[in-house]
Amino acid sequence: VHELVAHVKRSRKRGIYQEYEQIRKEPPTGTFNYSKKPSNQIKNRYSDVLCLDESRVRLTTLDEEEDETSDYINASFMDGYKRSHAYIATQGPLPKTFGDFWRMVWEQMVIIIVMTTRVVERGRVKCGQYWPLEVGLTEDYGCFLVRTVHIETFQDFKLTHLELYNNQTGETRDVSHYLYLSWPDFGVPKSASAMLDFRSQVKERQEAGLQALGPHWTGPPGGPPVVVHCSAGIGRTGTFCTLDICLARLEDIGTVDVEQTVRRMRTQRAYSIQTWDQYYFCYTAVIEHAQRTGFIPPLEWSDAELETDSE
Ligand code: PTR
Ligand code: PTR
Numbered sequence: 001v002h003e004l005v006a007h008v009k010r011s012r013k014r015g016i017y018q019e020y021e022q023i024r025k026e027p028p029t030g031t032f033n034y035s036k037k038p039s040n041q042i043k044n045r046y047s048d049v050l051c052l053d054e055s056r057v058r059l060t061t062l063d064e065e066e067d068e069t070s071d072y073i074n075a076s077f078m079d080g081y082k083r084s085h086a087y088i089a090t091q092g093p094l095p096k097t098f099g100d101f102w103r104m105v106w107e108q109m110v111i112i113i114v115m116t117t118r119v120v121e122r123g124r125v126k127c128g129q130y131w132p133l134e135v136g137l138t139e140d141y142g143c144f145l146v147r148t149v150h151i152e153t154f155q156d157f158k159l160t161h162l163e164l165y166n167n168q169t170g171e172t173r174d175v176s177h178y179l180y181l182s183w184p185d186f187g188v189p190k191s192a193s194a195m196l197d198f199r200s201q202v203k204e205r206q207e208a209g210l211q212a213l214g215p216h217w218t219g220p221p222g223g224p225p226v227v228v229h230c231s232a233g234i235g236r237t238g239t240f241c242t243l244d245i246c247l248a249r250l251e252d253i254g255t256v257d258v259e260q261t262v263r264r265m266r267t268q269r270a271y272s273i274q275t276w277d278q279y280y281f282c283y284t285a286v287i288e289h290a291q292r293t294g295f296i297p298p299l300e301w302s303d304a305e306l307e308t309d310s311e
Contacts, residue, residue, distance in 0.1 A: 001290045004256045005301050008283050020279040028270040030054050040072045045091040049232040051076045055268040057088055059103055073100045076269040081248035083222040087241050089269045091233040092127025099142035109224040111209040114202055116180045116236040126231035143167050156182050156194040176205050183236055188277050192285040199244055238272030242282045247289055258282050
């Protein structure tokens with residue numbers, strides 16, 4: 001991490017910006033054929049944000065009659081630190097895809113949903129209201145019923161405990177829904193420390209959830225994938241996951257590689273991280289975390305000293 005600090009100081013904001021521009025210029029590494037099929041296009045929130053065929057999440061098809069595209073949802077598996085399928089990065093569900101979204105959550109055994117957008121921002125709808133807003137309410141999403149059990153409100157986020165009921169099997173599961181409130185699209189979180197606290201809460205819940213699954217869990221070692229979404233599922237989602245991966249590696253072996261993490265992520269979810277300040281934020285948040293946890297002394301780093309040549 002000392003090297004990372006040295007790298008940022010050496011490159012200054014301009015250098016980090018160029019590093020990001022370089023990544024941005026690289027073309028996507030695969031095809032988007034499923035996203036482009038005519039019957040799937042209506043399932044994409046944005047016609048220019050598609051998912052790579054190779055890493056897309058497939059839904060199981062409900063009956064034989066359905067055509068071959070009915071397994072489509074705009075969602076991608078992404079690796080985490082030393083873990084494959086650590087995340088599912090997805091777009092904010094559309095009313096048309098609410099049922100598909102809950103089916104994916106069920107099929108992938110998801111216990112945590114991280115939402116980094118608000119439903120409406122600056123007067124524009126960014127994501128559908130795919131869960132019941134008030135405690136005690138139940139919504140019907142076709143094969144699944146979702147009930148809001150309990151809501152906890154924190155300064156920068158809201159944690160909603162949901163109960164997901166499968167109409168066909170009669171089983172019920174608990175899902176934790178984390179809604180981060182202070183992150184505008186194409187922007188960065190108000191403060192790195194709020195984001196770091198948010199991330200550690202999510203991490204704790206994931207670890208507790210994995211414990212609770214116990215020996216019956218036969219899926220990926222770290223537990224079921226965490227669903228992360230914003231509006232398009234690339235900008236804020238990519239930033240959150242990059243940060244999570246970088247911090248996990250820092251905590252494990254004391255080193256960080258933001259650049260390669262983002263490159264690799266883009267091979268699984270194209271266009272992850274949308275702006276250079278989201279990219280730069282990953283650096284500063286990692287450094288802030290390293291300071292808070294004692295990897296580097298407080299005096300080694302000050303973001304302010306880099307302001308001078310920012311443009
Ligand atoms: N099905 C659980 C229940 O009804 O208790 C869902 C739930 C889980 C509700 C946790 C509230 C919970 O709160 P906390 O995480 O604060 O203990
Ligand atoms: N076509 C949209 C646009 O550029 O406005 C696509 C888009 C929307 C891309 C939102 C990224 C967005 O941000 P996020 O992934 O953080 O929701």
